[in-house]
Amino acid sequence: MxxxxxxxxxxxxxxxxxxxxxxxxxxxxxxxxxxxxxxxxxxxxxxxxxxxxxxxxxxxxxxxxxxxxxxxxxxxxxxxxxxxxxxxxxxxxxxxxxxxxxxxxxxxxxxxxxxxxxxxxxxxxxxxxxxxxxxxxxxxxxxxxxSARHVLELQAHGVAISTPWETCALRIFSKSRREKFRKSWRKMAEFGELHFRCVTDPTEMTGLFEQLVAQRLHRFASLKRNDPLRDPNHLNFYRSLVANGANAGFVRLLLIEIDGRPVAMQFGVCHGNAFHLLIPTFFDGPWAHLGPGMLLSARTMQWAAENGFTYFDFTIGNESYKARLGAVAHDLHEIVVAGSWRGMPTLAAVRLKAWIKRRPLLLSIVRKCSRWSISPSRWHPRD
The missing domain is CATH 3.40.630 (Aminopeptidase)
Known part of the structure; x- marks a missing residue:
């Protein structure tokens, strides 16, 4: 070199x-x-x-x-x-x-x-x-x-996938989880004609994405949680991905529908050997207790494996549902360097925060006193 x-x-x-x-x-x-x-x-x-x-x-x-x-x-x-x-x-x-x-x-x-x-x-x-x-x-x-780095508490999660899917599913999911998926699919089929499909057409994807956004905003508002998609700039960013990435094969929208009506949807991107899940949501209805979000995740994993992907990335967030889908945690790092004296307070605060995180007892005390949330969640499919 x-x-x-x-x-x-x-x-x-x-x-x-x-x-x-x-x-x-x-x-x-x-x-x-x-x-x-x-x-x-x-x-x-x-x-x-x-x-x-x-x-x-x-x-x-x-x-x-x-x-x-x-x-x-x-x-x-x-x-x-x-x-x-x-x-x-x-x-x-x-x-x-x-x-x-x-x-x-x-x-x-x-x-x-x-x-x-x-x-x-x-x-x-x-x-x-x-x-x-x-x-x-x-x-x-x-x-x-x-050298000026530390490990974040926030982690990324993903799982290796492969074909034949039946063999891969045995490795990834527990016996009880596999049975629950089969039972949920069977019971959801009682509500009407049940289908899973991947949307690639840009026009159809645009319309479905707007339905996904509307459902997410409604659900997050009912939970009194902030949704990044309320920011017009964030929303326009994802709309631009749909407009420019569908034909290129970069973005995909996957869904389960009953009699042509969406029950759950997931939006993600394809890159290299991996499918990255970015935005999942599910729709209210009599099927909600059957866990349509988790069921769609499993179906999307199968679709990814059968379309040549070898890694399913749930991306960032420490939500517990990811482990139930076989995901393995990976550390993420943060690098902070002061470029002038004005940056010293930020550097000191970051180092103090990292020092506290490495001490579980002290961390629990700080959280109780300040209700300090270190691992913000972004997307939550329902189990």
Whole structure:
């Protein structure tokens, strides 16, 4: 590998330049779904720009001009502080770089490169990367080699899937869970003609997605819980994914319906060998006690396996239903670096919070005193 000191590091806010750079990384580049070009385009146009937040795309090339790495970030201002963070803004579940397949740095080489990336960034008071996964594709995520990191209590969950599905289901689900699924499907069929299907047509997906949103907003309001989809920018972001990602095979909507009426729906994205479940919901009705959300999750897992996916990603959140569907927890990391004296209070607060989390007794006391919720839930199918 060419010495890191000879690599070029450039930062741009132009998404078109970043998109061309991702293409230059090669068709076999490594990334998560949340750094996919379709995802980033919607993120820039529907979230960053309307909020006056500056996208930052860090691009690394070797001396021969070969594209090696792109790291999507953003710069926002909060009171008197300038904060650089991952390209998230509440929608991206993982923060990671996009890497060429030939880019295989050692931890020491990455440390040198990281110092150059930070030096190339605009002036900032805090650099904070949250929800950093341990790997990108089949490679270690080099962001986890940064020393200024700690493990979050928030975790990601997923499970390896395979065919034949009958054999995979024996491995994933308990005997009682399999029997419960069979019984629920049989009883739900008593209400009418029962079907599971995957929607790929953009026009139909658009209409069904609006039904999904309306149901979620109604359900969350009845539970007196905040739903991110109430934010028009968030909602427009997902609408843009539907509009631009359906034909590309990036987004899929799956549902169970009775006599053509949706009973439960799930919206997710396809990337590499994985299907990522993002938004599940179910509809009220006499079948609600049969657990249509859990039943649809199992059916979606089967669909994913039979369509060539080898990993079903429930993404972030520590909800208990994921374990009942065979999911395994994976740690997520957070990196916080102070860029100036204004960032020191943030750094101190993050370190204190991480220190408390590592002490269960103290953590329980803090939670009882302040009702401090550390693991926010986002989506909840019903069991």
């Amino acid at each position: 060419t010495p890191i000191g000879e690599h070029e590091v450039v930062v741009t806010s132009d998404f078109n330049v970043a998109k061309a750079f991702i293409e230059a990384l090669g068709a076999d580049h490594l990334s998560t779904a949340f750094q996919n070009s379709l995802w980033l385009e919607g993120w820039v146009k529907m979230l960053a720009q309307p909020r006056g937040i500056t996208p930052l795309f860090c691009m690394v090339r070797n001396p021969e001009g070969r594209a090696l790495l792109l790291l999507p970030l953003c710069l926002r201002k909060k009171r008197f502080r300038r904060i650089i963070e991952g390209a998230d803004l509440g929608v991206s579940d993982y923060i990671a770089p996009v890497m060429a397949s030939c880019f295989v740095p050692t931890p020491s080489e990455w440390t040198q490169l990281w110092q150059r990336i930070v030096a190339a960034l605009p002036r900032h008071d805090v650099l904070r990367l949250t929800k950093v996964p341990p790997s990108v594709g089949n490679r270690p995520n080099p962001l986890t080699w940064i």
